[in-house]
Amino acid sequence: MESRIIASNLADLYRKAADKYESLPAFATRKKALEWEPVSFRELYEQGKELAAGLIELGVEARDHVGLFSDNRVEWMLADYGIQLCGAVNSPRGADVTDDEMVYIINHARIRVAFVENDALQKKIMRLKPDMPELQEVILLSSKSEPLEGVHPLREVMAIGALQREKGDRQVEERMDAIRPDDLFTLIYTSGTTGKPKGVMLTHSNMMSQMEVIPIELTCTDRVLSILPIWHIFERVFEVYTISCGACNYYTSIRTLGDDLQNVEPTFMGSAPRLWESLHQRILENVRSAHPVRRALFHIAYFLGHYYQESIFYITNNDLQLKPQSKIKRAIFRAGHLIRLLLLLPWYGFFNAAVLESVRKSAGGSIKATVSGGGALPIEIDKFFNYIGIPVLEGYGLTETSPVIAVRTEEKLVNGTVGPPVADTEVRIVDLDTEEVLYPNEKYPHQGRGLRGEIWVRGPQVMKGYYREPSITKSVLRDGGWFRTGDMGMMTHNGSLKILGRSKSTIVLSNGENLEPEPLEMQLRQSRYIENCMVVGQDQKFVGALIVPRLEVFREEGVEAESLEDLAENPKANRIMKEEVRQMLTRTAGIKKFEYVRDFRLLPNTFKVGDEVTNLFKLKRHVIEDKYQDTINDIFAPKEVKV
Secondary structure (H helix, E strand, O other): OOOOOOOOOHHHHHHHHHHHHOOOEEEEEEEEOOEEEEEEHHHHHHHHHHHHHHHHHOOOOOOOEEEEEOOOOHHHHHHHHHHHHOOOEEEEEOOOOOHHHHHHHHHHOOOOEEEEOOHHHHHHHHHHHHHOOOOOEEEEOOOOOOOOOOEEEHHHHHHHHHHHHHOOOOHHHHHHHOOOOOOEEEEEEOOOOOOOOOEEEEEHHHHHHHHHHOOOOOOOOOEEEEOOOOOOHHHHHHHHHHHHHOOEEEEOOOOOHHHHHHHOOOOEEEEOHHHHHHHHHHHHHHHHHOOHHHHHHHHHHHHHHHHHHHHHHHHOOOOOOOOOOOHHHHHHHHHHHHHHHHHHHHHHHHHHHHHHHHHHHHOOOOOOEEEEOOOOOOHHHHHHHHHOOOOEEEEEEOHHHOOEEEEOOOOOOOOOOOOOEOOOOEEEEEOOOOOOEEEOOOOOHHHHOOOOEEEEEEOOOOOOEEOOOHHHHHHHEEHHHEEEEEEEEEEOOOOOEEEEEEOOOOEEOOOOOEEOHHHHHHHHHOOOOEEEEEEEOOOOOOEEEEEEEOHHHHHHOOOOOOOHHHHHOOHHHHHHHHHHHHHHOOHHHOOOHHHOEEEEEEOOOOOOEOOOEOOOOOEOHHHHHHHOHHHHHHHOOOOOOOO
């Protein structure tokens, strides 16, 4: 029997979790280096009711939009409890919100009450208040900051609510009972990778549908490490899911992640691809700097893990099947893999315990699996962690789909895919130009599996629409309830969804060839010399790239440079990168000749979160193009090509 709670809305879920899990820890925050301070399910719920009553006293009506500008902290969840329990709508954003974003969101969402995390944000919002005429009340989450005039400290609002409840006020319970399934629980403004933010309207029924179909089992003994931005729907759904299962969330950060993996020993963790790319680089750097004997032992262990796991994948029908295979051919290959598996088993068993176990411990020895979302995981990174025994359950979704559309499970773990669609979810692959349904379609062999097109989705997780944007909503929500994701993909022959890039980021060269930049960028980012990159070339004769190099790696190679700016102008660094780009993008890596990067520029600055990349490290292509337009023009200026 599943341990998860099934509820009618978020407020109902929070109430049921308090009744079921009572004094068990729901969240834990760092108090000291190795000391964590927990808050129980019951404490969080009771405090949430006090805050909800306080919000009602401040004038928050049912279905009002309440701003929440903060990064991960237990007070974020407390604020959300208060907002949901008084029947209002959470409209969140991270602490790195810009002036323009804050003004736009508060005005567009018609927010009258807003939470802010810290002193910097309260100063920002009060400075901008004249530009936000509907904003009336501001609440400060942090108890370490002194509230400015006109700002309410969180505990003050809770005290007001507690007093009302002591007098017998039960408006909170009345609000909770009045919540409808199609009421909004959140209004999330997208990160704006392609323009101004859009307010995505998600309902309680959207969220509750996710609680029913997430194919990962957690219990009250599980420890979940939380590092992704809590206001992103991927992390938020995962945290609500841990509440429904009674697991405990531990808040960590990039700075403390290494230590927390050791002292928390998490059993599950949600993460973005960039985190796994960084961890992969760290493991390989440790291997390169290790004693030659230990380095050799790792390579032997990895070799055995590679072929052992590939045989397991094939035997269990979890290999990447982009083309059909006859039953006879598959039976012959399966027999070969079975023989290989038996031959490798004793050797793999020894090296797995003696070598790979220590590698897994460095990444948190108790991890059963990790869920990666928020972007495509490079297939080599994907394979690496699965080969060393850390299953990566890559998922796929969008803010507009609450977000989960598909996710791999340990039973259906096909590298290079995002797994099968979750229950109650329909997926179509549609021709981008004609809108013909390619999959599922009986007129094509194998129902259209292996055909490339745009991914359309229908299910209970699809958003209500974009707030105050009817024309944009109509362009993506089609007849019959189908949502156009804007992503390209195909269905494999063993029922898993493979993502092929964004339809809107497709680059069309002047010769008419079309290419997706994401696979090229993922391939380049696997280089130890490259921190980040963006492929360019729209309407040009060839493909170019903007590359953020890793300064410390070039210094190890003897390149004299004090900064990225120095490195960008260094001839030796450019020669090294030229050769590296050539080696990374080859036919054997699956790169077509017209996709080769023929010229590039090393950039003098990194891509910063909130500027060139989102909180989930997705490239803001329009921002990068605007910022480096002169550099891009220089790449394609008439002259001899570098690569």
